[in-house]
Amino acid sequence: MSTASIMNTYGERKLTFTKGEGCYLWDKQGNRYLDALSGIAVCGLGHAHPEVAQTIAEQASTLLHTSNLYLTDPGLELADNLCAETGMEKVFFSNSGAEANEAAIKIARKYGNDKGITKPVIITMDGSFHGRTMATLTATGNSKVKTGFTPLLEGFVHVPYDNIDELKAAATSDVVAVLVEPVQGEGGVNIPATDYLNQLRELCDQNDWLLMLDEIQTGNCRTGRHFAFQHNQIQPDVVTTAKGLGNGLPIGACMARGKAAEILVPGTHGSTYGGNPLVCQGALTVQKVLKRDRIDSKAMETGNYLLDSFNQAIGSSALVKEIRGMGMMIGIELTMDCPELVGKAADKGLLINVTAGSVIRLLPPLTLSKQQADDVAEIVSSLVNELEAQG
Ligand SMILES: Cc1ncc(COP(=O)(O)O)c(C=O)c1O
Incomplete structure (x- = not known):
């Protein structure tokens, strides 16, 4: 080998x-x-982890995959569980963090399109990391991941992290959403001011923008709360997570609430594997243990x-x-x-x-x-x- x-x-x-x-x-x-x-x-x-391993073994010998043409209980139960934990209302399951962010980006763009904004803009941060797909690498605020991959997507504007004034200065009438990590991971474990997310929430409310939090890395208890935004007692419009959600099973989730929850309708998005019974049953056990312990x-x-x-x-x-x-x-x-x-x-x-x-x-x-x-x-x-x- x-x-x-x-x-x-x-x-x-x-x-x-x-x-x-x-x-x-x-x-x-x-x-x-x-x-x-x-x-x-x-x-x-x-x-x-013995409980996670046992769940996976049992689920693998019961039902691995059906496609999303059908319902399975583990996906329904996990979605309920995540909504109860986060105060979000609807979940789209993906296979990775980047794909969870792709779903968020599509929500933001369609939110704009539905309002008559044909070239919607999402504000993201310098030093951010959102994934390696074309949309998420464009969203990422690090030129290293973009080099060699032009043409990039339109519709992303980058501003300095943890700086509300610069963000306000960059805003145009085409802005529809802000996508931000509560703590930047790949960017160097950058921790913003304690009220940064609260200020972003306020700004998004004032301007009718979606506040979309990338909790791919910070979610699932990593920062000392189940989700990092819970430190701030705010409610985002969209939250993405992956990584710790499945403890190694390839699963991601894009969660939405309020106006953001109703945007993706039949035919607008999908995934063959996303949220199959194996990964969802495993993630359910992970969530149970995170909470119980x-x-x-x-x-x-x-x-x-x-x-x-x-x-x-x-x-x-x-x-x-x-x-x-x-x-x-x-x-x-x-x-x-x-x-x-x-x-x-x-x-x-x-x-x-x-x-x-x-x-x-x-x-x-x-x-x-x-x-x-x-x-x-x-x-x-x-x-x-x-x-x-x-x-
Ligand atoms: C904040 C953040 N968003 C998105 C991603 C992409 O996740 P994945 O590698 O599962 O596509 C990562 C991965 O490191 C991440 O840290």
């Missing part, structure tokens, strides 16, 4: 994993790694513990520009690019990510124990100290 037959979209990958359990992964050689990335904010409940509070507690540990260990390092986090979404911004830390951490048995060049991003399973948090903090801090010592 080699990588020769795999399209080279991910660059060199040195590790091949064969097994996971809880917060650990094992490679082909039998080495164990503490996973502080959880499949990029996906396996919030850790790997091979109060994983939101646990994520907040362990996240704060990690922040404290980092502040104590490397807070005064000359190399550390800022340590920031919300729940189990933690970023340590260095004063220099540090992509080599990913490999160095793996050599010490720890999986981390570096994003936006200089930000060490940690997205551990939300079930991380105190001891495991100590291990994460110790290894990452030692890497930063070693880098500093190298000058």
Whole structure:
């Protein structure tokens, strides 16, 4: 076996994993790694969660797929469950985060078209990440993902994140929606002012725009609330999520309420696999465990513990520009690019990510124990100290 037959979209990958359990992964050689990335904010409940695994096995031997020409109970139950949790009213199920955002973008465009705006504009943020499909990469506020893919789509305007005045200045009468991450993930774990979402809500209300939150990464207890917007006690018009929703099952959801909930009607959108009984039954168990085990509070507690540990260990390092986090979404911004830390951490048995060049991003399973948090903090801090010592 080699990588020769795999399209080279991910660059060199040195590790091949064969097994996971809880917060650990094992490679082909039998080495164990503490996973502080959880499949990029996906396996919030850790790997091979017994209840999720059992649900999947049972559902696979009962009913895997029917297409959306028919109803199945798991999809109905999961949609009810998500609406009850979020205050949203209708759900469209997709297979990924990008597709959930595609649904949101289509809602916004049709919302505009229905109002007679033929060239509707969606405002998105610099530094944002919304996916790799043509519409979502156009929405993304990072030129790297766009290079080589012109022509891009019309109808997106980018403004600085966490800046209401600049957003107001960019607004035209063609604007129909604002699409924003409550915390920017790929952009470097950027946390806006605490009332940013409230201000956006107000602005959207004043202008009849849809407030669309991309909670692909921040949803499902990652930031210490079930959904990040719940920190602000606002109600968005559209919320997308994926990643932690299925703990590894490919499922995404675009949720809408009020005027946004009625826009997509028969024939306007669809997916062959989206929300099939396997992924929905699995996601139902994930949601049940998140709720029952109060994983939101646990994520907040362990996240704060990690922040404290980092502040104590490397807070005064000359190399550390800022340590920031919300729940189990933690970023340590260095004063220099540090992509080599990913490999160095793996050599010490720890999986981390570096994003936006200089930000060490940690997205551990939300079930991380105190001891495991100590291990994460110790290894990452030692890497930063070693880098500093190298000058
Ligand atoms: C905020 C956000 N939106 C959208 C996406 C795209 O999700 P997917 O890779 O499942 O298409 C991601 C993935 O990292 C994300 O973090």
